[in-house]
Amino acid sequence: MNDSVVPPEAHSPSPADLRRWRRYLADERAEAATYRDLAERRDGQERDILLALADAEGRHEAHWLELLGDREGKPARTDLRTRILGTLARRFGSIFVLALVQRAEGRSPYADDTDATVAMAADERIHGEVVRGLAARGRSQLSGTFRAAVFGANDGLVSNMALVVGISATGVSTPLVLASGVAGLLAGALSMGAGEYVSVSSQRELLSASTPDPEARTVVPHLDVDANELALVYRARGMEQRAAEEHAREMISGTDCAHGDDPHVSASTVPDEARDEHEAIGSAWGAAISSFLFFASGAIIPIIPYLFGMGGLPALAVAAVLVGLALLVTGATVGVLSGASPMKRALRQLAIGYGAALATYLLGLLFGTSVA
Known part of the structure; x- marks a missing residue:
């Protein structure tokens, strides 16, 4: 297939074509700038890879410049997604930005645009894989801590919200609802911490037993x-x-x-490897304390309105809003880091949390009615 650029004089582009080409040109420039901003915060091989990606975006920029010729006009604004990526790259340069860039590269429109070459479409697909590889390094470095943080906080949010809603639906007094929420927070956090301590201790003991x-x-x-x-x-x-x-x-x-x-x-080689594995597993006490705090940070949110003296339906409504916002944040964060849709992951997390709360609310109503 011929990947050469069609000369501008070969056909007369429509105003819509010109607008699209200018937008592509602006996007390519912005994406190249994002890669260069990320490269400034890295060194060695990662820096070289990011700069090579910026050069590739420069080739794509040249394609649209040649198509536009003297009709480049005023610089078009990039889309909101690309502007956000650029801002994040300049301020943070973190794994979150790489995950967003990976997703952005995977949504390139070039494969369905006849004005883009086949090589350009292939480049964008490969760029996504390159960024996936770079992002995977950061994911592996924070996966253990991040997983404990997200799952611990999410468990606290969902379980204590369900408990508070279920108890409230039975018609008991506000102090009793608050006491139940605090008890749920402490019981869940202690359970999470104890479970994590046993899990990490067992892993370390098994590793020690297998080490020469x-x-x-x-x-x-x-x-x-x-x-x-x-x-x-x-x-x-x-x-x-x-x-x-x-x-x-x-x-x-x-x-x-x-x-x-x-x-x-x-002891010259295997014990060194074993030490590395011990370090990767981490401290049992550190894991236990982290799990306790992560769970508690989520579980305290549903009882915040009760801590401030609210009760009844207004307290439930405020708790539901606070928990919903927290679930959206944790879901979107997981989506960003996994390269998936943040919105879909956020809504899925919200649906699961609200579904559990609704189920316990209905059970609470049923229990309250039967007791009455």
Whole structure:
């Protein structure tokens, strides 16, 4: 397929064509500026990649300039999405911006626009994959903490909102609703913290149990050369029988032992890797405290109006609005970081939270009626 630019004089573009080309030109310039702004906050390979993406957007800019010729006119305004990306890149240059850029690249209109070349459409698709790779690095770095924060806060929001709504629907007094909400906050946060402590402690214990004993290499020189049971250690850790026996003979004879570089017994390599895994898992107490605080930060929102003396339907309405806003924020944040639609994720989170609250409200009404 011919990807060459059609000369401007080959046809007479309509006013709509000119407006579209000018908008594309403005978008390409803005996206190139976004990549350069992001590059300023990075170094090494990431900086080079971002600058290369900016150069690619410059090639696309040249395409629209050639089509427009002397009809470039006044600079068109970029769309709101691109302007927001530029502002975020200049102020933050964070993983959130890369996630938004990834989604923006995936929505390029070039594949369906006959005035854009096939190569340009392919470029935009590949740009999305390049940014996906860059964003994945940041996602992996914050995935554990972020997951605990979002899920902990969301659990607190939904569970305590459902509890407060359900208790309110039974017709009990406002102080009792508040007491129930505080009890739900403390019970849920303590449960989350205890569960996280047990989970992380168990992971660390399992990892320690699988890590080679660094003291085992000290007995290697005293092993029986003929029995050579050291080979069994290597075979147990995945080496073939022949290679294990040969390596064990070398260790016992002192070929490698003096250097302490046996990756299957010594402390020189495997314990380092184990330390890295221990660090990735994190501290059990740190995880427990974080989970407690994250859950509590979400669970306190539904009881805020009751803390200020409100009661009845007005308190429920205020609580529902506050929780709804918080659910929209957590859902949109997950959507941004995952490269999905922030709006869809926000609305999904809202629907789940309100659905749980509605279910407990109906049960509360039923329970209150039956008791009466």
